Amino acid sequence: MSTYFRLTATLLLTALPSLASALGERDIAALISLRPSVLKVEASDARGNVGVGTGVAVAPGVIATACHVTARASTLRVVSNGERMQVSSQRAMVARDLCLLEVPGAAQVPPVPLRDTPLKPGEELVALGYILGAAPRVSNGTVLRLHAHDGAQVIQSTTPFTSGASGGGMFDRDGRLVGLMTFKFRAGTDNQFSVPVAWIAEALKLPPGPEVAPLDGRPFWDAPEPALPAFLQTLRLEAEGRWADLERLARDWIAGDQRNASAWHALGRAQAGRGIDATAAFARADALESNNPVFISDLAVAQYRTNDQAAFASARARLERIAPTAVEALDARVNACAGGASTMC
Incomplete structure (x- = not known):
């Protein structure tokens, strides 16, 4: 794993004691409306170790998450309202760090709308993900920059998140999914990145994937320095x-x-x-x-x-x-x- 880019797991929240005091009315409304579609992902490896991430319902019975959440898993489950549902197969685009999980038991989970118009720097965003396997939490920020990569634009935002919210949803103010929280740069601030919803739209057109098993390959942000996208190389060189x-x-x-x-x-x-x-x-x-x-x-x-x-x-x-x-x-x-x-x- 790269020492410069790290995976996410937990969405940062203000330390205020109550949710109502920490969040504005619009954020609370977003949490209420989007929460049913944002699920916890439990990834168990062959040794019985369990990792936790987040997934977002993007079609009936289909949950999108980050592949680094599921990379070592031999068994996957998603959790909705306390109910654990088995993942039957996954469509993996490992280089893009995007996996779609087929979950027959989640057919009734409401899919979120996918945004199909371009984002712009400065737009407000709402992020929703899990904290250490607890209830989903919400945070907000703005689009900082959009980086062209592999046919779409990776989102750099001011929306804070850290380990635990991997695969969580990044939404616009209309509740449309714009990306999945994926990785952050270890130096400086405002270096949070989400993979774009355009990749999810492409993945949904693929046939169902194979049964759950450990994945090969590594995501684009975890490549050796010469193979990193130019926008990530610039961050590393500037940090040093x-x-x-x-x-x-x-x-x-x-x-x-x-x-x-x-x-x-x-x-x-x-x-x-x-x-x-x-x-x-x-x-x-x-x-x-x-x-x-x-x-x-x-x-x-x-x-x-x-x-x-x-x-x-x-x-x-x-x-x-x-x-x-x-x-x-x-x-x-x-x-x-x-x-x-x-x-x-």
């Missing part, structure tokens, strides 16, 4: 401060696709890490993918560092219109810059 390597990767990425906004953004991050003016690279990323709060924030900081106050004010105002919750973080970065905290602010 390997700015020259990050710049080489970004320039190779750009050479292969001049219109890839993430590649230009990675170049900007490498340049900023080295103390070089990154305004042009960030501006190019912003031009290719406008209304991305991350790109706008980094561009604004670069403009601030070069004393272009008019451009900074314009970028900040644009960010406030698109993602008001991101402005506070931008202001904190600028204050850090003013105090000489670091080149990355």
Whole structure:
């Protein structure tokens, strides 16, 4: 298992004593409406060890979860309202970390609607999963970035989760499934990732899978560094401060696709890490993918560092219109810059 990316198991919640005090009315409503469709998954291996994850009903008798939850299992069950139901077979897309479990006894569990329109950075999200096998819990956040991979877009969000909620549902504010919580990067914040609902839609078209047995292969996020998707390589290189390597990767990425906004953004991050003016690279990323709060924030900081106050004010105002919750973080970065905290602010 990669030391940089780890699987999820538990959805983080505020430490307030009661659910009602910890969550807003919209989150409580989401919990009530979606809870019947979000199930606990129990994975037993040949030695009798039992791991717990989460699954989401996506069709009658079909539960979607993360393959790393079921990877070592010789027996699988899902639990709904205290009733344990046997999994008869599973459709495994191990590289995508997506498994569909066929559960005849769960035919009456209501499937959730699958969103079939694109997500946008800044959209609100609601996450639902289990905590250490207890009742499902809810958390919220926003779409931070969308990363193209294997024909769809992996979701990076500010919605917090940790070990225990693997395979849990990521929903939009209309209660439509947009992805499954899957992994997080070990360094920094806001590095939570969910696999996209488009992969679930594809998997539902496949024939039923074989009987439950341990799976071969490893997910895309757990590959050796050279085989990781570029967006994950950039996170690793940035976390290690390997700015020259990050710049080489970004320039190779750009050479292969001049219109890839993430590649230009990675170049900007490498340049900023080295103390070089990154305004042009960030501006190019912003031009290719406008209304991305991350790109706008980094561009604004670069403009601030070069004393272009008019451009900074314009970028900040644009960010406030698109993602008001991101402005506070931008202001904190600028204050850090003013105090000489670091080149990355």
